[in-house]
Amino acid sequence: MSGAAQMMHVSLPGAGVRGGPLALWLGPLLHSVAGPELALTCAILLALGLFTQPASLGLFLAVLAGAIMQTSDSQLLVCVLIVWYLVSGAGPFSLDHALSGLASSALTPARAFLRAADWLRGTILPVYQVLLRAGLAAALLLPHTLGRGMQVFLGELGRPPMMPFASTLPSLMATLAAALLLAGAATRYLAILLLLGVGLGAMLNQNWSTELYWTFALGLVIVRGPGVLSVDAVIERWLRRTYPELEGRPSFSLEGLPRVVIVGAGFGGLTCAEALRGTPVAVTVIDRANHHLFQPLLYQVATASLSPGDIAAPIRPLFRDAFNINVLYGSVTGVDTRTQLVELGDNRVPYDYLVLASGATHGYFGRDEWQGLAPGLKRLEDATEIRRRLLTAFERAELTEDVLERRALLTFVIVGGGPTGVELAGAIAELARLGMHKEFRRFDPADARIVLVQSAPRILPTFPETLSSIAQRSLEQLGVEVRTGKPVDAIDRSGARIGGEHIPARTVLWAAGVVASPAARWLGAAADRAGRVIVGPDLKVTGMSNVFAIGDTAASKGWAGRDVPGLAPAAKQAGAYVARIIRAHAWGRPVPPPFEYRHRGSLATIGRRSAVVELGNLRLWGAPAWWLWGTVHVGLLVGVRNRVTTIVNWFWSYVTFKSAIRLITGADPTT
Numbered sequence: 001m002s003g004a005a006q007m008m009h010v011s012l013p014g015a016g017v018r019g020g021p022l023a024l025w026l027g028p029l030l031h032s033v034a035g036p037e038l039a040l041t042c043a044i045l046l047a048l049g050l051f052t053q054p055a056s057l058g059l060f061l062a063v064l065a066g067a068i069m070q071t072s073d074s075q076l077l078v079c080v081l082i083v084w085y086l087v088s089g090a091g092p093f094s095l096d097h098a099l100s101g102l103a104s105s106a107l108t109p110a111r112a113f114l115r116a117a118d119w120l121r122g123t124i125l126p127v128y129q130v131l132l133r134a135g136l137a138a139a140l141l142l143p144h145t146l147g148r149g150m151q152v153f154l155g156e157l158g159r160p161p162m163m164p165f166a167s168t169l170p171s172l173m174a175t176l177a178a179a180l181l182l183a184g185a186a187t188r189y190l191a192i193l194l195l196l197g198v199g200l201g202a203m204l205n206q207n208w209s210t211e212l213y214w215t216f217a218l219g220l221v222i223v224r225g226p227g228v229l230s231v232d233a234v235i236e237r238w239l240r241r242t243y244p245e246l247e248g249r250p251s252f253s254l255e256g257l258p259r260v261v262i263v264g265a266g267f268g269g270l271t272c273a274e275a276l277r278g279t280p281v282a283v284t285v286i287d288r289a290n291h292h293l294f295q296p297l298l299y300q301v302a303t304a305s306l307s308p309g310d311i312a313a314p315i316r317p318l319f320r321d322a323f324n325i326n327v328l329y330g331s332v333t334g335v336d337t338r339t340q341l342v343e344l345g346d347n348r349v350p351y352d353y354l355v356l357a358s359g360a361t362h363g364y365f366g367r368d369e370w371q372g373l374a375p376g377l378k379r380l381e382d383a384t385e386i387r388r389r390l391l392t393a394f395e396r397a398e399l400t401e402d403v404l405e406r407r408a409l410l411t412f413v414i415v416g417g418g419p420t421g422v423e424l425a426g427a428i429a430e431l432a433r434l435g436m437h438k439e440f441r442r443f444d445p446a447d448a449r450i451v452l453v454q455s456a457p458r459i460l461p462t463f464p465e466t467l468s469s470i471a472q473r474s475l476e477q478l479g480v481e482v483r484t485g486k487p488v489d490a491i492d493r494s495g496a497r498i499g500g501e502h503i504p505a506r507t508v509l510w511a512a513g514v515v516a517s518p519a520a521r522w523l524g525a526a527a528d529r530a531g532r533v534i535v536g537p538d539l540k541v542t543g544m545s546n547v548f549a550i551g552d553t554a555a556s557k558g559w560a561g562r563d564v565p566g567l568a569p570a571a572k573q574a575g576a577y578v579a580r581i582i583r584a585h586a587w588g589r590p591v592p593p594p595f596e597y598r599h600r601g602s603l604a605t606i607g608r609r610s611a612v613v614e615l616g617n618l619r620l621w622g623a624p625a626w627w628l629w630g631t632v633h634v635g636l637l638v639g640v641r642n643r644v645t646t647i648v649n650w651f652w653s654y655v656t657f658k659s660a661i662r663l664i665t666g667a668d669p670t671t
Contacts (some may be wrong), residue, residue: 045488046085050095053450056086080135081216087124088224094312117462134165135180136194139499143167144174163194163214169378184230238269254282254324260582261342263519264313265292269357275579277322280586284349286342288331290314293380296568299420303390303427304435306379306406310645331359335522339340339542343594346568346629353582356519356533357575360552360566365529370491374510377420384666389507390428391664396506399441399444406506410448411505413496415488416512417454418462419604422471424511425452425566426607431480435662451505455487455512460566463602467612470621472640473540474606488512493634514566519553528555538593539578547579559597569600603632 007216018244039116059081110590142167166174182192258281262269265287269532273285292527294311301308319325331651334343335354342349355488362376374375375385388585390412412428414421432448439445452459452475459475459482460468486499495505525541526534532555539556550636556564564570576597583590601615610624620628 011629037438038227041194043543048095052089052211053086060086079608080132081213081220083128084132084220087128087192088121090182126227126229130184130229131225132217133181133230135182135225136191136221137181138196140169140174140178140181142168144171163198184226184232187226187230187232187340187492188222191218194218195222218325220437228670241633243376252280257282257324257587258582259284259350260353260355261286261349262355262357263287263342264357264359264517264551264553265289265327266295266357266359266551266571267568268316269313269355271572271575272355272357272550272579273319273325273577276582277325279321279579279583281324281353281582283322283325284328284351285315285319286328286330286332286344286349287315288329289379290316290329292318296379298377298380298383299423299427301380302377302386302388302424303431305427305431307661308384309574312380320417332522335548337523340546343570351546354548355521355575355578356517356541356547356549356553357551358517358553359531360514360516360532362510363512363513364512364637367491370510373491373493374415374496374508376510376514377424378514384510388666391662393507394432394436394440395664398442406443407449408504409506410443410445411495411503411507412448413451413453413498413503413505413508415453415496415508415510417452417456417459417482417484418509418511419460419602421452421454421511422459422475422604422606424509425450425475425480426478426605426610429475429480430607432481446479450478450504451498453478453484453486453488453496454482454484457485459484460604463604463612463614465616467619467621471606471612473603473609474621478607514552516553519549519574522546526634530555538581538591541572544651548578550578556595556597558595559599564597565599567602570597573597605630 001477040057042059045051046059060079068415140163143163167574169177177190177194180186186422195215198214198218213533214328252403252626260281262273262283262285264272265285269285269287270292273283276283289314291314297306297311298426300306307627316327319327325578326342328349330344330347333345334340336343336348340354341350342351342354359378361378362371364370366510375382375389377383377386393409393412397406400406400409410432414425414428428448429450433446437446458465458468458472460471463471472484475482485499489500490652491497491508493506495503496508497503516527516531516533518531518532519525520531523541523544525544528534533549533553535541535554535556536548537558538557539548539550539554551574552566554564556573556574558564574595574597577592580592583589599616601613601618603611605611609623609626611621613620613625613628
């Protein structure tokens with residue numbers, strides 16, 4: 001609306017007095033009576049969206065009177081644009097719309113006025129849109145259908161306006177474009193191309209004076225479409241009838257369809273559910289959290305580099321438009337394979353196909369009493385608890401007067417030299433040496449002692465030995481003490497005993513082992529030493545034809561006879577494979593061959609511009625590996641918002657060496 005008002009006040013070349021304002025080209029008749037006053041009043045009403053249609057009618061009559069005295073392209077195009085507001089009204093952002101409730105009030109004149117406006121929109125607007133398309137088509141064709149002499153002759157009489165750059169188009173192209181406009185086929189796309197042509201032509205030809213009006217006219221077609229009387233509208237109605245899911249309506253009934261229950265919304269479960277979108281099955285996703293968590297970046301939440309919201313996405317919005325997928329929030333307590341029911345406390349969820357993707361948790365090798373003393377890192381709650389412990393340790397070190405206590409507070413022991421342990425150790429070292437510079441007065445945070453303990457002969461044992469050595473050197477350059485071949489003998493509140501040596505430390509973190517969810521116990525199925533359900537080549541639980549296990553829940557030999565690793569890509573591949581089996585059953589098609597895991601490589605970051613990457617025969621380290629690591633992890637995040645916020649936070653930390661997320665939250669169980 002404001003655009004129309006502004007348009008009425010601009011100088012209008014080629015209309016009476018060239019470059020004069022609106023009042024100078026309304027025509028001698030209205031100008032001598034009420035031209036300027038009428039123009040100003042109508043323009044104010046248009047800007048407010050008040051009495052839009054009467055104001056448009058007044059301006060239309062004024063411009064039309066001026067056009068009778070002296071016709072120009074500008075005047076005719078302004079008439080076309082004003083008529084749009086006359087028949088369509090002001091739109092939702094206007095005072096007219098705010099007052100539309102008067103149509104049901106006792107004010108008889110208001111009811112009559114608003115009903116007349118509705119009639120114009122419902123009856124005249126479709127006709128106007130056809131005429132607008134016809135006018136644009138004629139403007140394209142005229143330069144190719146009229147000779148030069150005829151154009152001059154018509155120019156003297158008042159010819160219809162011609163699109164400025166139309167004469168530069170090949171005749172066949174102009175004819176095709178005009179035919180599409182007239183039929184209302186691919187209208188918006190064609191109008192965008194014509195608008196680009198008008199803009200480009202205006203830059204190349206400074207003598208053009210009507211590009212503003214052509215921009216408005218084409219903009220109407222782009223924004224509001226060709227109208228109901230068009231080929232596009234017919235195609236759209238057919239698509240809506242044929243594919244109701246385009247409007248979020250079910251394309252088939254869920255009654256009697258196979259029921260698929262997916263336990264866990266991690267990488268595997270989410271991939272499986274997404275692949276079943278639109279498949280004739282009724283899917284139920286169950287998770288004990290209401291969000292999908294990107295676990296590979298949990299350590300960055302734990303070390304205050306990212307916030308929890310950066311690496312987690314609510315599950316329900318992910319399936320908002322998937323009518324055949326339902327999401328349930330709850331913890332599975334058991335599975336009755338005889339009656340095919342998943343138990344959620346007192347609730348029961350029936351299934352025809354069951355996909356267990358319930359993940360894993362920390363494993364303490366039978367020393368469960370260490371769990372409260374050395375938290376692991378599998379959930380957001382774990383990450384925020386570790387962050388609380390880390391930051392609290394620095395704050396207490398500032399508070400205490402005891403030198404030995406401060407030394408213990410500033411000692412951090414990480415048990416486990418896999419990717420999680422290495423990444424935690426590197427991130428804590430960077431937090432202490434770079435992120436807290438000059439923030440404490442009684443000690444230097446860079447004096448913090450970080451000890452990484454690995455019972456195996458080297459850290460990152462699943463990586464090639466050369467990359468393990470590079471990772472260890474990078475950690476040591478950050479000041480991390482790496483102790484390999486040293487088992488953990490004991491953990492208590494005073495610290496940890498490593499290989500017979502007691503290390504006083506108030507913060508001990510666990511990254512040494514994991515144990516699968518109790519899925520095997522739910523099913524009464526065979527499991528390996530880590531509690532993972534043993535599955536066959538098709539990822540079905542042994543002895544069960546309709547129960548699958550994927551991700552960290554499954555023990556699969558699908559990696560050329562070797563164990564499939566507990567990595568995100570492996571879980572995603574398994575989830576997609578199970579979905580293919582279920583789709584094959586639903587559509588009556590042959591099932592896919594046995595599952596084969598395709599290893600894409602392994603990545604681990606050590607610190608700022610330092611990482612190791614193994615991609616088949618390609619091995620990278622240092623800054624190139626770090627950039628590749630970051631690119632891969634951002635790409636795997638769910639949702640554009642998470643990707644953008646993660647990039648912004650990383651960039652801020654990279655440039656300033658600071659973190660904006662150093663928040664101590666949650667209660668301290670020791671106080």
